[in-house]
Amino acid sequence: MQFNQFQIENLFFMDAVKNVIMKNGDFIKFLYSDSDCVMNSLYFDLPIEYTGVEKTFHKNKLVYDPYSTTNITAIRELYLVEKAILDYYEHTGKKPVHKISESTFQGNIYFGPGGGGMSPPLVPPEPTTGDKKKRLIVKFSGIWENATEYGITYKFIL
Numbered sequence: 001m002q003f004n005q006f007q008i009e010n011l012f013f014m015d016a017v018k019n020v021i022m023k024n025g026d027f028i029k030f031l032y033s034d035s036d037c038v039m040n041s042l043y044f045d046l047p048i049e050y051t052g053v054e055k056t057f058h059k060n061k062l063v064y065d066p067y068s069t070t071n072i073t074a075i076r077e078l079y080l081v082e083k084a085i086l087d088y089y090e091h092t093g094k095k096p097v098h099k100i101s102e103s104t105f106q107g108n109i110y111f112g113p114g115g116g117g118m119s120p121p122l123v124p125p126e127p128t129t130g131d132k133k134k135r136l137i138v139k140f141s142g143i144w145e146n147a148t149e150y151g152i153t154y155k156f157i158l
Contacts, residue, residue, distance in 0.1 A: 001042070001043065001044055001045070002044070002045055003044055003045075003077040003078065003080070003081050004077075006042070006044075006081055006084075007034065008084050008085070008088050010032050010033055010034045011030055011031075011032055011085065011088060012030060012031045012032075012033065013028050013029075013030050013089065013143070014028060014029040014030060014031065014142075015028075016028045016145070017029075019144055019145075021144075022144055022146065024146060024147065025144055025145055025146040026144070026145045026146075027142055027143070027144055027145075027153065028089075028142050028143040028144075028145065029141065029142040030042075030140075030142050030143065041139050041140060041141045041142075042139070042140040043137050043138075043139050043140075044078070044081065044137065044138050044139075044140070045135060045136075045137060046074055046078060046135075046136040046137065046138045046156075047070065047074050047135055047136070048062065048064055048070075048071055048074055048109065048136050049064060049065075049068060049070050049071055050062045050063055050064035051063050051064060051065075056110070058112070059110045059111060059112055060110065060111055060112070060158075061108065061109065061110050062109040062110075062111075062136070062156075062158075063107075064107060064109070065107070066104060066105050066106065066107045075101060075104045075105055078100060078101050078104060078138065079098065079100075079101035079105075082098055082100050082101050082152055083096075083098065083101075085140070085143075085152060086098070086143075086150070086151070086152065089143055089150065091145070091150050094145065094147075094148055094149055094150050095148060095149045095150075096149070096150060096151065097149050097150065097151035098151070099151050099152070099154075100138065100140075100151075100152060100154050109136065109156050110156065111155070111156040111157060111158055136156060136157070136158055137156070137157040137158075138154055138155070138156055138157075139154060139155045139156075139157060140152050140153070140154050141153040141154065141155070
């Protein structure tokens with residue numbers, strides 16, 4: 001979906017379960033339901049212009065200027081949706097962590113070697129001249145929460 005299609009009143013939180021990744025934390029899955037569909041995760045189109053891909057040990061990192069006109073607009077929209085979800089979640093005085101927009105504003109978008117779980121593993125092609133604007137998907141799965149903070153569980157998919 002596009003960021004401007006997101007309607008916060010269509011977001012519903014499931015019961016908390018023990019977080020198997022984060023010690024001493026909970027995971028709260030959410031559902032998004034409107035008149036057309038029900039989704040158990042949110043997938044947003046994130047149009048980022050990038051200049052390449054750096055290979056790291058287990059992941060790939062998009063090389064991009066977070067403050068270019070196109071990218072700053074996309075990152076601001078991402079931040080507004082992230083903030084809306086975190087504000088909407090009942091958190092009983094805990095501190096929200098805006099990890100998604102924080103990392104994208106710093107120029108850090110990492111994704112797995114398969115571009116986000118695709119099989120077989122593929123390394124994404126470098127952009128060619130005239131083809132620098134690539135589409136990226138950001139998947140929001142739910143809320144992580146510990147004793148003092150909470151944030152959105154997410155993954156980037158190229």
